[in-house]
Amino acid sequence: MTSLSLAIAFGTRLLLVLLFLPFSALDKILNFKGAVGQAKQAVGATPPAVVLILLGLCVEIGMSACILTGAYDRAAAFVMAGYCGVTALLWKQFWKPGDFWSGGKGRELFWDFLKNFALAGGFLLITFGTGASTVESFFADPLASSHPYTVTPPQ
Template structure:
Protein backbone atom coordinates (compact mmCIF):
# COMPACT_ATOMS: atom_id res chain seq x y z
CA UNK A 1 0.00 0.00 0.00
CA UNK A 2 2.91 2.38 0.67
CA UNK A 3 3.93 2.23 -3.01
CA UNK A 4 0.46 3.30 -4.12
CA UNK A 5 0.55 6.20 -1.62
CA UNK A 6 3.86 7.37 -3.08
CA UNK A 7 2.63 7.08 -6.67
CA UNK A 8 -0.52 9.04 -5.85
CA UNK A 9 1.39 11.73 -3.94
CA UNK A 10 3.84 12.15 -6.83
CA UNK A 11 1.06 12.11 -9.44
CA UNK A 12 -0.97 14.79 -7.68
CA UNK A 13 2.08 16.99 -7.24
CA UNK A 14 3.08 16.44 -10.86
CA UNK A 15 -0.37 17.52 -12.02
CA UNK A 16 -0.10 20.70 -9.95
CA UNK A 17 3.30 21.72 -11.30
CA UNK A 18 3.02 20.36 -14.86
CA UNK A 19 1.82 23.69 -16.21
CA UNK A 20 4.93 25.40 -14.83
CA UNK A 21 7.59 22.73 -15.23
CA UNK A 22 8.31 22.14 -18.06
CA UNK A 23 5.76 24.03 -20.16
CA UNK A 24 5.56 27.62 -18.88
CA UNK A 25 9.24 27.76 -17.90
CA UNK A 26 10.32 26.37 -21.29
CA UNK A 27 8.04 28.82 -23.08
CA UNK A 28 9.62 31.73 -21.22
CA UNK A 29 13.11 30.44 -22.05
CA UNK A 30 12.56 29.62 -25.72
CA UNK A 31 10.28 32.61 -26.39
CA UNK A 32 12.09 35.07 -24.13
CA UNK A 33 11.36 38.13 -26.29
CA UNK A 34 7.66 37.33 -26.40
CA UNK A 35 7.57 36.78 -22.65
CA UNK A 36 9.32 40.10 -22.04
CA UNK A 37 6.85 41.76 -24.41
CA UNK A 38 3.95 40.38 -22.42
CA UNK A 39 5.57 41.49 -19.15
CA UNK A 40 6.02 44.98 -20.56
CA UNK A 41 2.23 45.24 -20.81
CA UNK A 42 2.16 45.24 -17.01
CA UNK A 43 5.33 47.16 -16.13
CA UNK A 44 5.88 49.29 -19.28
CA UNK A 45 9.70 49.15 -19.19
CA UNK A 46 12.14 46.57 -20.52
CA UNK A 47 14.51 46.17 -17.54
CA UNK A 48 11.78 45.40 -14.98
CA UNK A 49 10.03 43.16 -17.54
CA UNK A 50 13.21 41.13 -18.06
CA UNK A 51 13.65 40.90 -14.29
CA UNK A 52 10.07 39.66 -13.85
CA UNK A 53 10.51 36.99 -16.50
CA UNK A 54 13.81 35.79 -15.00
CA UNK A 55 12.20 35.65 -11.56
CA UNK A 56 9.26 33.78 -13.07
CA UNK A 57 11.52 31.18 -14.68
CA UNK A 58 13.39 30.67 -11.40
CA UNK A 59 10.16 30.36 -9.41
CA UNK A 60 8.56 27.98 -11.90
CA UNK A 61 11.57 25.68 -12.06
CA UNK A 62 12.84 25.92 -8.48
CA UNK A 63 9.56 25.77 -6.63
CA UNK A 64 8.19 23.03 -8.90
CA UNK A 65 11.26 20.88 -8.23
CA UNK A 66 10.90 21.46 -4.47
CA UNK A 67 7.25 20.43 -4.60
CA UNK A 68 8.03 17.32 -6.65
CA UNK A 69 10.94 16.22 -4.46
CA UNK A 70 9.37 17.16 -1.12
CA UNK A 71 12.33 19.40 -0.22
CA UNK A 72 10.94 22.45 1.64
CA UNK A 73 7.73 21.70 -0.22
CA UNK A 74 5.47 23.66 2.08
CA UNK A 75 7.38 26.92 1.56
CA UNK A 76 7.68 26.22 -2.18
CA UNK A 77 3.94 25.61 -2.46
CA UNK A 78 3.28 28.83 -0.54
CA UNK A 79 5.48 30.74 -2.99
CA UNK A 80 3.71 29.09 -5.95
CA UNK A 81 0.30 30.03 -4.51
CA UNK A 82 1.44 33.65 -4.30
CA UNK A 83 2.94 33.45 -7.79
CA UNK A 84 -0.39 32.23 -9.18
CA UNK A 85 -2.25 35.06 -7.46
CA UNK A 86 0.17 37.75 -8.60
CA UNK A 87 0.22 36.52 -12.20
CA UNK A 88 -3.58 36.44 -12.23
CA UNK A 89 -3.75 40.04 -11.03
CA UNK A 90 -1.04 41.30 -13.40
CA UNK A 91 -1.79 39.36 -16.60
CA UNK A 92 -5.36 38.03 -16.38
CA UNK A 93 -7.15 41.35 -15.89
CA UNK A 94 -10.55 40.32 -17.20
CA UNK A 95 -12.10 43.61 -16.09
CA UNK A 96 -10.10 45.72 -18.57
CA UNK A 97 -11.18 44.63 -22.10
CA UNK A 98 -14.73 45.91 -21.83
CA UNK A 99 -18.15 44.37 -21.43
CA UNK A 100 -17.61 41.02 -19.72
CA UNK A 101 -21.08 39.73 -20.57
CA UNK A 102 -20.63 40.38 -24.29
CA UNK A 103 -17.98 37.65 -24.40
CA UNK A 104 -14.64 37.99 -26.10
CA UNK A 105 -11.26 38.55 -24.49
CA UNK A 106 -12.60 39.58 -21.07
CA UNK A 107 -14.51 36.36 -20.62
CA UNK A 108 -11.52 34.22 -21.67
CA UNK A 109 -9.29 36.14 -19.25
CA UNK A 110 -11.86 35.60 -16.48
CA UNK A 111 -11.56 31.83 -16.80
CA UNK A 112 -7.75 32.06 -16.84
CA UNK A 113 -7.96 34.31 -13.75
CA UNK A 114 -10.06 31.71 -11.91
CA UNK A 115 -7.77 28.87 -13.02
CA UNK A 116 -4.81 30.69 -11.48
CA UNK A 117 -6.62 31.01 -8.17
CA UNK A 118 -7.73 27.37 -8.31
CA UNK A 119 -4.08 26.38 -8.75
CA UNK A 120 -3.21 28.61 -5.80
CA UNK A 121 -5.74 26.66 -3.73
CA UNK A 122 -4.09 23.38 -4.69
CA UNK A 123 -0.70 24.73 -3.66
CA UNK A 124 -2.13 25.96 -0.37
CA UNK A 125 -3.33 22.42 0.36
CA UNK A 126 0.30 21.33 0.23
CA UNK A 127 1.30 24.30 2.39
CA UNK A 128 -1.36 24.05 5.09
CA UNK A 129 -3.14 20.75 4.60
CA UNK A 130 -6.80 20.65 5.51
CA UNK A 131 -6.64 21.42 9.22
CA UNK A 132 -6.45 24.78 10.95
CA UNK A 133 -3.75 23.46 13.30
CA UNK A 134 -1.39 22.93 10.38
CA UNK A 135 -1.28 26.71 9.77
CA UNK A 136 0.45 27.09 13.14
CA UNK A 137 2.86 24.33 12.21
CA UNK A 138 3.74 26.04 8.94
CA UNK A 139 4.27 29.39 10.65
CA UNK A 140 6.46 27.73 13.29
CA UNK A 141 8.64 25.96 10.70
CA UNK A 142 7.93 27.19 7.14
CA UNK A 143 10.86 25.28 5.62
CA UNK A 144 9.64 21.94 6.90
CA UNK A 145 8.65 19.19 4.52
CA UNK A 146 5.44 17.22 4.32
CA UNK A 147 7.58 14.10 3.62
CA UNK A 148 5.25 13.06 0.81
CA UNK A 149 7.20 9.94 -0.17
CA UNK A 150 7.96 8.56 3.26
CA UNK A 151 6.63 5.06 3.92
CA UNK A 152 5.60 6.23 7.38
CA UNK A 153 4.63 9.85 6.89
CA UNK A 154 5.24 12.12 9.81
CA UNK A 155 2.25 13.89 11.23
CA UNK A 156 2.14 17.58 10.50
CA UNK A 157 2.77 19.80 13.49
Protein backbone atom coordinates in the same frame (compact mmCIF):
# COMPACT_ATOMS: atom_id res chain seq x y z
CA MET B 1 0.36 -0.74 -1.64
CA THR B 2 3.36 1.39 -0.65
CA SER B 3 4.35 1.82 -4.30
CA LEU B 4 0.83 2.93 -5.19
CA SER B 5 0.79 5.40 -2.30
CA LEU B 6 4.11 6.90 -3.40
CA ALA B 7 2.97 7.07 -7.03
CA ILE B 8 -0.24 8.85 -6.09
CA ALA B 9 1.61 11.30 -3.80
CA PHE B 10 4.11 12.11 -6.54
CA GLY B 11 1.49 12.15 -9.33
CA THR B 12 -0.71 14.58 -7.43
CA ARG B 13 2.17 17.00 -6.97
CA LEU B 14 3.24 16.53 -10.58
CA LEU B 15 -0.23 17.43 -11.82
CA LEU B 16 -0.16 20.59 -9.72
CA VAL B 17 3.20 21.82 -11.04
CA LEU B 18 2.98 20.43 -14.59
CA LEU B 19 1.72 23.75 -15.95
CA PHE B 20 4.87 25.47 -14.67
CA LEU B 21 7.52 22.78 -15.02
CA PRO B 22 8.17 22.07 -17.82
CA PHE B 23 5.58 23.89 -19.94
CA SER B 24 5.48 27.52 -18.79
CA ALA B 25 9.20 27.58 -17.97
CA LEU B 26 10.08 26.02 -21.32
CA ASP B 27 7.83 28.49 -23.13
CA LYS B 28 9.60 31.39 -21.42
CA ILE B 29 12.98 29.96 -22.43
CA LEU B 30 12.09 29.14 -26.04
CA ASN B 31 10.05 32.32 -26.57
CA PHE B 32 11.98 34.67 -24.29
CA LYS B 33 11.45 37.70 -26.52
CA GLY B 34 7.67 37.12 -26.62
CA ALA B 35 7.54 36.58 -22.86
CA VAL B 36 9.41 39.84 -22.29
CA GLY B 37 7.00 41.57 -24.68
CA GLN B 38 4.02 40.32 -22.69
CA ALA B 39 5.63 41.39 -19.40
CA LYS B 40 6.46 44.78 -20.92
CA GLN B 41 2.72 45.36 -21.43
CA ALA B 42 2.26 45.10 -17.66
CA VAL B 43 5.29 47.13 -16.54
CA GLY B 44 5.91 49.45 -19.51
CA ALA B 45 9.67 49.07 -19.95
CA THR B 46 12.01 46.31 -21.13
CA PRO B 47 14.52 46.08 -18.23
CA PRO B 48 11.90 45.41 -15.52
CA ALA B 49 10.08 43.07 -17.92
CA VAL B 50 13.27 41.01 -18.34
CA VAL B 51 13.71 40.90 -14.56
CA LEU B 52 10.11 39.74 -14.11
CA ILE B 53 10.52 36.95 -16.67
CA LEU B 54 13.79 35.78 -15.11
CA LEU B 55 12.22 35.84 -11.65
CA GLY B 56 9.25 33.93 -13.01
CA LEU B 57 11.59 31.31 -14.47
CA CYS B 58 13.37 30.92 -11.14
CA VAL B 59 10.07 30.57 -9.29
CA GLU B 60 8.58 28.14 -11.78
CA ILE B 61 11.62 25.89 -11.93
CA GLY B 62 12.91 26.15 -8.36
CA MET B 63 9.64 26.03 -6.49
CA SER B 64 8.24 23.26 -8.70
CA ALA B 65 11.36 21.18 -8.08
CA CYS B 66 11.01 21.71 -4.32
CA ILE B 67 7.35 20.67 -4.40
CA LEU B 68 8.17 17.53 -6.40
CA THR B 69 11.11 16.49 -4.24
CA GLY B 70 9.56 17.44 -0.91
CA ALA B 71 12.49 19.70 0.01
CA TYR B 72 11.13 22.91 1.56
CA ASP B 73 7.90 21.99 -0.19
CA ARG B 74 5.56 23.92 2.10
CA ALA B 75 7.48 27.19 1.71
CA ALA B 76 7.80 26.57 -2.03
CA ALA B 77 4.06 25.94 -2.33
CA PHE B 78 3.40 29.17 -0.41
CA VAL B 79 5.58 31.07 -2.91
CA MET B 80 3.78 29.38 -5.82
CA ALA B 81 0.38 30.35 -4.38
CA GLY B 82 1.53 33.97 -4.25
CA TYR B 83 2.98 33.69 -7.75
CA CYS B 84 -0.37 32.44 -9.08
CA GLY B 85 -2.18 35.34 -7.41
CA VAL B 86 0.25 37.97 -8.68
CA THR B 87 0.22 36.62 -12.24
CA ALA B 88 -3.58 36.59 -12.19
CA LEU B 89 -3.67 40.24 -11.15
CA LEU B 90 -0.97 41.33 -13.61
CA TRP B 91 -1.80 39.29 -16.72
CA LYS B 92 -5.40 38.08 -16.40
CA GLN B 93 -7.13 41.43 -15.95
CA PHE B 94 -10.56 40.40 -17.18
CA TRP B 95 -12.05 43.75 -16.20
CA LYS B 96 -9.92 45.79 -18.62
CA PRO B 97 -11.35 44.84 -22.06
CA GLY B 98 -14.84 45.92 -20.98
CA ASP B 99 -16.53 43.15 -22.96
CA PHE B 100 -17.14 40.60 -20.20
CA TRP B 101 -20.92 40.45 -20.62
CA SER B 102 -20.75 40.20 -24.40
CA GLY B 103 -18.51 37.12 -24.25
CA GLY B 104 -15.32 38.75 -25.53
CA LYS B 105 -11.72 38.72 -24.35
CA GLY B 106 -12.74 39.75 -20.84
CA ARG B 107 -14.70 36.55 -20.33
CA GLU B 108 -11.80 34.43 -21.62
CA LEU B 109 -9.44 36.17 -19.19
CA PHE B 110 -11.92 35.65 -16.35
CA TRP B 111 -11.60 31.87 -16.58
CA ASP B 112 -7.80 32.12 -16.64
CA PHE B 113 -7.98 34.46 -13.64
CA LEU B 114 -10.05 31.91 -11.71
CA LYS B 115 -7.73 29.08 -12.80
CA ASN B 116 -4.79 30.92 -11.28
CA PHE B 117 -6.60 31.27 -7.96
CA ALA B 118 -7.69 27.62 -8.05
CA LEU B 119 -4.03 26.64 -8.51
CA ALA B 120 -3.14 28.91 -5.60
CA GLY B 121 -5.64 26.96 -3.50
CA GLY B 122 -3.98 23.69 -4.46
CA PHE B 123 -0.59 25.05 -3.47
CA LEU B 124 -1.99 26.30 -0.17
CA LEU B 125 -3.17 22.76 0.57
CA ILE B 126 0.46 21.67 0.37
CA THR B 127 1.50 24.66 2.48
CA PHE B 128 -1.02 24.34 5.28
CA GLY B 129 -2.31 20.79 4.96
CA THR B 130 -5.92 19.74 4.69
CA GLY B 131 -7.18 20.55 8.15
CA ALA B 132 -7.15 23.31 10.73
CA SER B 133 -4.87 21.26 12.98
CA THR B 134 -2.06 21.29 10.40
CA VAL B 135 -1.91 25.06 9.90
CA GLU B 136 0.02 25.69 13.12
CA SER B 137 2.81 23.34 12.06
CA PHE B 138 3.54 25.56 9.05
CA PHE B 139 3.81 28.69 11.18
CA ALA B 140 5.95 26.83 13.72
CA ASP B 141 8.50 25.83 11.04
CA PRO B 142 7.72 27.25 7.57
CA LEU B 143 10.82 25.74 5.97
CA ALA B 144 10.11 22.21 7.17
CA SER B 145 9.19 19.56 4.65
CA SER B 146 5.77 17.98 4.70
CA HIS B 147 7.56 14.64 4.10
CA PRO B 148 5.21 13.74 1.23
CA TYR B 149 6.85 10.42 0.45
CA THR B 150 6.92 8.97 3.95
CA VAL B 151 4.63 6.00 4.29
CA THR B 152 3.61 5.13 7.83
CA PRO B 153 1.94 1.84 8.55
CA PRO B 154 -1.72 2.02 9.57
CA GLN B 155 -2.32 1.78 13.32
